[in-house]
Amino acid sequence: MCGLAGILNRYGKRISGNKIITMANMMEPRYDGRGGGFAAYGIYPQHRDCYALHIYFDNEDAKELTEEFLKEHVLIVKDEEIPTRKIKEIPKRYITWRYFVEVPEKFKNNEHDYMISVVMGINDGIEGAYVISSGKNMGVFKATGMPRDVARLFKVEKYKGYLWLAHGRFPTNTPGWWGGAHPFNILDWSVVHNGEISSYGTNMRYLEMHGYKCRLLTDTEVVAYLFDLLVRRHRLPYELAAVALTPPFWKHIEKMPPEKKKLYTYIRMTYAPAMLNGPFAIIVANSTTMIGLNDRIKLRPLVTAKDDEFTYIASEEAAIREVAPNIEELFAPKAGVPVIAKLEVD
Amino acid sequence: MNVDSSILDIIRAKKLIERRDIAPRIREEGDFVVVDAKGLHYRILNEVVYELAEKYKKIKLINVNGQRYIADGLRGDYYIEIHGTAGDDLGAFMNGPEIVVYGNVQDGAGNTMNAGKIIVHGNATDILGHSMRGGVIYVEGDVGYRVGVHMKEYKDQVPIIVAGGTAGDFLGEYMAGGRIIILGLKRRFTSEIVGDWIAAGIHGGAIYIRDSIEEDRLGYGAKIAEFTEEDKKYLAKILEEYCRTFGYDLNKILEHEFTKIVPESHRPYGKMYTD
Numbered sequence: 048m049c050g051l052a053g054i055l056n057r058y059g060k061r062i063s064g065n066k067i068i069t070m071a072n073m074m075e076p077r078y079d080g081r082g083g084g085f086a087a088y089g090i091y092p093q094h095r096d097c098y099a100l101h102i103y104f105d106n107e108d109a110k111e112l113t114e115e116f117l118k119e120h121v122l123i124v125k126d127e128e129i130p131t132r133k134i135k136e137i138p139k140r141y142i143t144w145r146y147f148v149e150v151p152e153k154f155k156n157n158e159h160d161y162m163i164s165v166v167m168g169i170n171d172g173i174e175g176a177y178v179i180s181s182g183k184n185m186g187v188f189k190a191t192g193m194p195r196d197v198a199r200l201f202k203v204e205k206y207k208g209y210l211w212l213a214h215g216r217f218p219t220n221t222p223g224w225w226g227g228a229h230p231f232n233i234l235d236w237s238v239v240h241n242g243e244i245s246s247y248g249t250n251m252r253y254l255e256m257h258g259y260k261c262r263l264l265t266d267t268e269v270v271a272y273l274f275d276l277l278v279r280r281h282r283l284p285y286e287l288a289a290v291a292l293t294p295p296f297w298k299h300i301e302k303m304p305p306e307k308k309k310l311y312t313y314i315r316m317t318y319a320p321a322m323l324n325g326p327f328a329i330i331v332a333n334s335t336t337m338i339g340l341n342d343r344i345k346l347r348p349l350v351t352a353k354d355d356e357f358t359y360i361a362s363e364e365a366a367i368r369e370v371a372p373n374i375e376e377l378f379a380p381k382a383g384v385p386v387i388a389k390l391e392v393d
Numbered sequence: 394m395n396v397d398s399s400i401l402d403i404i405r406a407k408k409l410i411e412r413r414d415i416a417p418r419i420r421e422e423g424d425f426v427v428v429d430a431k432g433l434h435y436r437i438l439n440e441v442v443y444e445l446a447e448k449y450k451k452i453k454l455i456n457v458n459g460q461r462y463i464a465d466g467l468r469g470d471y472y473i474e475i476h477g478t479a480g481d482d483l484g485a486f487m488n489g490p491e492i493v494v495y496g497n498v499q500d501g502a503g504n505t506m507n508a509g510k511i512i513v514h515g516n517a518t519d520i521l522g523h524s525m526r527g528g529v530i531y532v533e534g535d536v537g538y539r540v541g542v543h544m545k546e547y548k549d550q551v552p553i554i555v556a557g558g559t560a561g562d563f564l565g566e567y568m569a570g571g572r573i574i575i576l577g578l579k580r581r582f583t584s585e586i587v588g589d590w591i592a593a594g595i596h597g598g599a600i601y602i603r604d605s606i607e608e609d610r611l612g613y614g615a616k617i618a619e620f621t622e623e624d625k626k627y628l629a630k631i632l633e634e635y636c637r638t639f640g641y642d643l644n645k646i647l648e649h650e651f652t653k654i655v656p657e658s659h660r661p662y663g664k665m666y667t668d
Contacts, residue, residue, distance in 0.1 A: 073459055076435065298609070299589075344562065345538045348500055348519060364478050364499055364518075365459020377497070378582055379518055379537055382562060 049229075049241035050074035051349070052213040053330040053360040054370075055337040059392045060356065061089050064203040066370045067211035070359075071194035073366040074215060081223030082216025083197035084189025086180070086230040086237035087208035088334055095184040097124050097147035098162055098234075103225055104142040105175030113169055113176045120165050121148040129188070129201065136196040141225055145186065159279060162234060163258070170262045177263070180232040185334065187237060189228035197228075209390070212332055214239035221265040231263065231271045235333040238274070240267040241362055242347045245325030253320035273321050274331055285338060285387050291318035293343045293383035330360050335390045345382035352377035358388035409437065410444045424451050425474075431456035435480060439463060446471060459499065464490055484511050500537070503530045512638055516558065525552040525571060533639045534558040535581060538588070539566050544598060546570025555635045562588030563612070565654075569597040574631065576603045576646060591615060595656045601628060606652040618655045
């Protein structure tokens with residue numbers, strides 16, 4: 048019974064991590080302390096044009112190997128430890144480091160795919176090194192623990208971002224470890240997830256055909272890669288990407304007007320192996336958008352609301368109410384129908 | 394996992410309501426006892442409610458936000474007023490109390506309740522009245538998915554759920570008894586009064602929907618039955634209190650077309666292993 052929270056300032060105003068931490072704390076009965084995490088967008092304005100790689104290392108050897116690999120493939124503009132507090136609730140198991148990197152000139156025309164291959168190269172090729180996030184001007188902070196403690200560990204309240212995701216985990220099928228905590232990220236995409244992706248095997252084989260490598264021992268990873276494939280590489284609008292991932296039932300497609308029916312049929316047939324099955328609620332984000340989505344028969348909770356400045360999505364109404372006393376109407380999105388909130392400035 | 398110090402506190406403190414940090418939150422107001430629930434952990438809040446129930450019959454909880462399991466398993470003729478958003482599983486397993494919520498309720502309100510009343514001046518979400526065995530739930534606005542899933546009845550113990558707004562998919566899923574009434578008076582986000590797969594797996598009880606419903610919206614095992622004068626009389630009786638509670642005009646409600654949905658068979662799998 049995981050818990051999700053997301054908050055977007057639609058005008059790009061950056062706020063401290065306190066609001067998202069409060070939202071996550073409100074749903075604490077949903078978690079068991081074996082995974083908590085945050086994704087924050089807009090936190091590295093001084094390096095906004097660099098890919099910010101958050102990497103966890105088992106030991107110094109893994110760090111050295113990774114740095115050799117990075118020096119070979121990208122330009123490291125700056126690197127430093129991801130600052131942490133010493134807290135008794137979460138013993139520090141990994142070396143946590145961040146690298147602000149640029150793609151070499153000759154790969155610039157295809158830099159996204161190039162960066163993905165760098166990330167996959169580390170995750171797949173270097174024992175004991177895990178790239179936790181790899182987007183620009185954003186970062187993921189996660190560990191084994193309650194979200195409130197993970198926030199203290201990584202001093203999350205000190206960062207300022209305009210889009211935040213949070214997750215508290217209650218792992219049921221896959222191990223509770225730092226890398227298995229949510230959010231999951233690839234480049235700009237971050238995902239938090241409650242439930243399970245029963246179609247993991249099918250989705251994974253499909254993604255591996257497109258060069259993605261699923262190495263983080265958990266089902267949620269495929270959601271991040273599917274959004275990258277469908278929206279960034281195949282340029283589907285978000286609404287149609289959602290149709291591919293959680294399509295309407297054939298009996299409903301049958302009844303659509305002819306043009307719509309044709310489109311939905313094509314999407315369903317083309318992206319059959321991308322369809323997500325199983326009970327889930329997810330919040331997906333990139334640097335301009337926050338999306339909430341339920342499985343096709345709505346087996347997990349998700350509610351959303353907005354006020355003048357912010358759009359909120361959470362597993363429980365109480366999490367939104369606690370930080371947003373002036374929300375307009377709050378509602379639960381329908382099964383398989385995405386809630387899409389966009390940044391209204393560039 | 395951390396050991397929550399509040400659990401230890403509960404074990405240590407004989408009377409939570411006498412504790413220095415809790416006592417100032419409690420005051421008498423007429424024949425009510427009022428508890429300020431702001432920021433209170435759900436375990437503490439519920440212990441406080443149980444302790445107060447030893448002395449008071451009318452309990453008012455203010456500034457509630459997401460605390461779960463309120464009044465669960467409570468037996469007797471209590472009146473509990475909740476101001477704010479009630480958390481998951483409100484009134485689960487309760488036997489007798491009347492709960493009035495000024496605000497919304499989260500998932501699973503009335504889970505397996507045996508008797509009593511839950512009145513919601515707001516909306517409810519998924520699995521409202523899950524496995525309900527008796528009593529009534531009145532919701533002013535919308536209800537979510539799988540409302541009344543696995544409701545049941547026994548002799549004169551017939552649970553009833555009434556919603557003034559809309560309902561999601563799988564309404565009355567695996568329903569074994571009881572009545573669900575969806576009025577669709579306000580349709581905030583959809584023109585559809587209820588979702589799809591209505592009464593999937595139903596084998597007892599009945600659902601009344603205040604609109605016309607096409608056969609292909611029903612789930613497996615459900616069928617549309619004739620809406621008779623008897624049914625109308627029954628609804629007039631049942632909805633009288635509902636309309637009084639929320640200020641709706643009963644006659645206007647009954648003027649409209651209703652669809653009645655019932656099981657195709659009371660023993661859908663009776664011959665599963667013998668055919």
